[in-house]
Amino acid sequence: MAFSIDELTKKAKDMAAAAADKAKGAADLAKINVAIAGEQREIDKTFRSIGEWFVNEYEGEIPDTVRELVEAVNASKAKIAELEASKPVKAEEEAGAPDEAETAGKACPICGAVSDSKFCPQCGAPME
Secondary structure (H helix, E strand, C coil): CCCCHHHHHHHHHHHHHHHHHHHHHHHHHHHHHHHHHHHHHHHHHHHHHHHHHHHHHCHHHCCHHHHHHHHHHHHHHHHHHHHHHCCCCCHHHHCCCCCHHHHCCEECCCCCCEECCCECCCCCCECC
16 A cells, blocks of 8 residues: 555645635634624714714613613713823923824724724724
């Protein structure tokens, strides 16, 4: 039961082709998953916009079914404002120097985080 070099070469090529097919399939799956995640972020962004519009439009007439959620959002906004106010002021900001975020890259189209990388460090969206 001797193997010839031709048989061995053929088997190696077949195995390499199978591995390449699996790698291509994995890459295709990853692309699809990234596309799905991007679309999900778009849906989330749209729902967030709808919610903000609804709360602003019907500020005094919020239905009881969502009142607790709106109150929770308002409480979080108040806490954010409180935390922002408690930040120490940098000497650069006092002197009117440009903020680091203004010079450090582009704003993410999904979440608004600023970065100079190809993908957002916060949500993973491609930076345009």
